[in-house]
Amino acid sequence: MRVELDEPKCVAAGQCVMASPEVFDQRDDDGVAILLEEQPADELLDGVREAVAICPAAAIRLVDQ
Amino acid sequence: MAETLAGAASDAAEAMPEFPMPRAEGCPFAPPPAVEELREQNPISKVRIWDGSTPWMITGHALQRALLTDPRVSANDKSPGSFPFVTAYRQQIAEYTPELIVNTDAPEHTRLRRMVNGPFLVKRIEAMRAPIQKIVDGLIDDMLAGPNPADLLTALALPVPSLVISELLGVPYADHEFFQENSSLALDRAAAPEDSRAASTALSTYLDDLLGKKLTDPGDDVLSEMAGRVTAGEMSRSEAVHMGVAMLIAGHETTATMISLGTLVLLENPEQLALVRDSEDPKIVAGAVEELLRYLSIVQVGLRRVATEDIEIGGQVIRAGDGLIVDLHAANWDPEAFPGPDQVDVTRPARKHNAFGYGPHQCLGQSLARLELQIVYGTLYRRVPTLRLATSVEELEFDHDGTTYGVASLPVTW
Numbered sequence: 001m002r003v004e005l006d007e008p009k010c011v012a013a014g015q016c017v018m019a020s021p022e023v024f025d026q027r028d029d030d031g032v033a034i035l036l037e038e039q040p041a042d043e044l045l046d047g048v049r050e051a052v053a054i055c056p057a058a059a060i061r062l063v064d065q
Numbered sequence: 066m067a068e069t070l071a072g073a074a075s076d077a078a079e080a081m082p083e084f085p086m087p088r089a090e091g092c093p094f095a096p097p098p099a100v101e102e103l104r105e106q107n108p109i110s111k112v113r114i115w116d117g118s119t120p121w122m123i124t125g126h127a128l129q130r131a132l133l134t135d136p137r138v139s140a141n142d143k144s145p146g147s148f149p150f151v152t153a154y155r156q157q158i159a160e161y162t163p164e165l166i167v168n169t170d171a172p173e174h175t176r177l178r179r180m181v182n183g184p185f186l187v188k189r190i191e192a193m194r195a196p197i198q199k200i201v202d203g204l205i206d207d208m209l210a211g212p213n214p215a216d217l218l219t220a221l222a223l224p225v226p227s228l229v230i231s232e233l234l235g236v237p238y239a240d241h242e243f244f245q246e247n248s249s250l251a252l253d254r255a256a257a258p259e260d261s262r263a264a265s266t267a268l269s270t271y272l273d274d275l276l277g278k279k280l281t282d283p284g285d286d287v288l289s290e291m292a293g294r295v296t297a298g299e300m301s302r303s304e305a306v307h308m309g310v311a312m313l314i315a316g317h318e319t320t321a322t323m324i325s326l327g328t329l330v331l332l333e334n335p336e337q338l339a340l341v342r343d344s345e346d347p348k349i350v351a352g353a354v355e356e357l358l359r360y361l362s363i364v365q366v367g368l369r370r371v372a373t374e375d376i377e378i379g380g381q382v383i384r385a386g387d388g389l390i391v392d393l394h395a396a397n398w399d400p401e402a403f404p405g406p407d408q409v410d411v412t413r414p415a416r417k418h419n420a421f422g423y424g425p426h427q428c429l430g431q432s433l434a435r436l437e438l439q440i441v442y443g444t445l446y447r448r449v450p451t452l453r454l455a456t457s458v459e460e461l462e463f464d465h466d467g468t469t470y471g472v473a474s475l476p477v478t479w
Binding site: 012030031032 | 183
């Protein structure tokens, strides 16, 4: 599975970091999301799915590759 | 002919349910029965508000999420059409209010939000855990050393967020009575417009004065950070002052209410309280915070928006210029999203609630609010395991007129 982050849509609410800190971080100056792991290990996918579900900008997708 | 049509239109408006609706007697936590009825019958339907206008009221969880992320839905109260203002006062001040994160759309909103977002980064909030824990421990020490029974609102619920937001912003806590009183008045739907205006002006003058001091003598706080942006020409002084006022207001009444009403709900549901108190797993406390945010959904006036284009959704056509009221409590009690919504269940997956709103305007301070609530819920009931209500729920005085729901006082004993 591959994570896609649509950065221009990101509203920097940081919800992905709370749901999945191993896969997401925030830029220091403005809080825009940073993707740390484009292809996270299976055990991290539940956290990523939660991030997808709660992102207020609907800016994250988990896609089959 | 035109008059007949206008007459028919106003008859139709007369027949529409009036918003806001009253809660049912004896059900202090449930959404008003008329709201539940609307959601069951048609989760997107029209209501009539104070000025006679008839905005759409959105009560379904999925519909709210779709509309709050739709670029054709605007938070800009100067957009053409019938923006559904909460009060006459809010309508009056709209044209004098500078562009802020609350009343702009992308791309302007994106610029402004990113500018004030720094202090609310998850890692910066997380770094506040130990200082907030210290504040909470100290306040509980004081409460236990003081008279019993005590008012939980003044002993803990109000001081925690006030101390935290004062420290974060760089506002002297000694002034807390002044800013608590004025922010409450500024947000009171039942207050006279001139009183709300006077309260807002007092807060702006106060913050402007403080910002002036931070320009010459900056500290390690958010106001100083904004003062730096004013000096750098990235932000106007008026924007910084309005943003400071917004953070001060938004930062304490909401969290205070979640502490007092959240505690009340847990005291009324002892088996849920026992789960929160006795678990060693911080995820249980975090889950309880989400469930209580969902269950209480304290913002009781709904989010206000206006359509900038025609939108076809849920079997209806929202026309460009139509107003929208997004009732968050209704969505958080939508059984399609949360089965058995009238049951408090701290173990349910409640994280997808809309209590902080949804979309680009979702609450800026939500991570801070979560942290404060996790610390209070995770500490209070362990430190005071015999905590109980010192009155009956029937005797409590609930605030039906504020932007957020609340209780005037919460007498507790232990």
